Amino acid sequence: MNGQGGPAGEVPREDVMRARDRLRVQKTRAQRRWLRLLWLLAGPGVLVMLGENDGPSMVSYATTGATYGVGFFVPFILLTFAMAYVVQEMTVRLGVATHRGHAELIFQRFGSFWGYFAMADLVFGNILTLVTEFIAIQAGGLYFGLKPVVSVGAGVALVLASLALRRYATWERTLLALAAGNLLFIPAALMAHPDGAALAHALATWGPLPGGFRTDFVVLMLADIGATVTPWMIFFQQSAVVDKGLTRADLVQGRIDTALGALIAAVAAIATVAAAAPLFAAHTDIGQFASGADFATALQPLIGHTGATLFALGMTEAGLVAAMTISTSSSYALAETVSARHSLNLDFHTGRWFYGAAILSTLFAAGIVLIPHAPLLALTLSVNVIATLLMAPALLFLLLLVNDREIMGELANRRLGNLAGGLIIIAISLAGAVYGVLTVFPS
């Protein structure tokens, strides 16, 4: 495949669509309408951060709140989103400097051998995560009395409908509107009447930490890291920045977009911890919970019917938006790997590899969820842990690329960026090692 895919001499639809978007940006910049410019250029950062506040992430935050209440994990979650910003800002720079996706850069600069390793990690992580998104959709449906086949079927239909838009800008705005549903966790948290003093105390002291340092604690720590930084985010945001057509001139807005996304997602994540905290106060045993729906059901007598309904709706939305972004991340990466065209501006024929990957992965993940008696909650937490472990090599590829001066020029990483990136790799690897030791030697 040569990546062209269209008749000779014909201007590709992908170029025309992107040029129209860029024309709007150019005019707005000339008029110095800065807020409008930010509105036009924002999207990949907010989407990637709210997309990562997905089904398993919200379950991880709910489990955190129900197990530890409001304490250590509140500032810890803020720290993980700061980490996410550091990582994702690098993908924005890579995108605007090279106009290429992450997978194609790995293949082109490091060769097929390392490229296939990176892809194996991504595909493994993405398929597992996509399964858990449909678990979240199914769980939300169960709360409202919907049969799994109905909620999962509706989820699949919506993912496929989003791909049928065949226009990056429309796809992005549609998903941003859906992703606003992540904020449903905020009113749910307010209905749990969180103690402001306890929140402030947690932020100031990183405590309390009831129960101390145990395997459960390390698992939740890893799950919460996996809830904010995962390999699919790197591949998705870089490709989305390229598909949207961002250039070096748009770097400031790309950074603001990413920071804004991290902030909104962190607030929604902490709200989920606070919303589930009444389960901790009531000493609810969440060990027997089969899915995210059980959190909403158990919360009903504690935060009321409306609060529990918002919680269940938020869980469904989290799964749905993430199913759309993660399947698109797989599409970009697979099409880049086989050097096929990759853009949400493509028609179905030219983008058959691109759309085919998203459709197949979506159908596969949805099918797994419909298997009767599958251990869905246990799977959800384990997937976040695996995502965290896969992040270390993904970050190394990212650091190598972002330090590659031949392709990055003056946008290459500086010492501080490398220090932060290196520390994140070491922290994630150490947390994984502690988890391994506690798993093998639990006593």
Next chain:
Amino acid sequence: MTQDDILQVLEPAQRSAQKYIPYPRRKLSGWEVALLWLLRAYVLIAVPLVIYAFVKALAAGG
């Protein structure tokens, strides 16, 4: 405004004609290869551990 005029707003590297031309390969240094292998080994050890813990938890629960 014609289609050609609209296309002028794209940087040359954003046009499909250039975007799909691969970059040349770069040579990884010894320490870079060593780090990549180290983290590969880490993943190959750590992921099975998670799967083991998952299966163990399932067996204990059911």
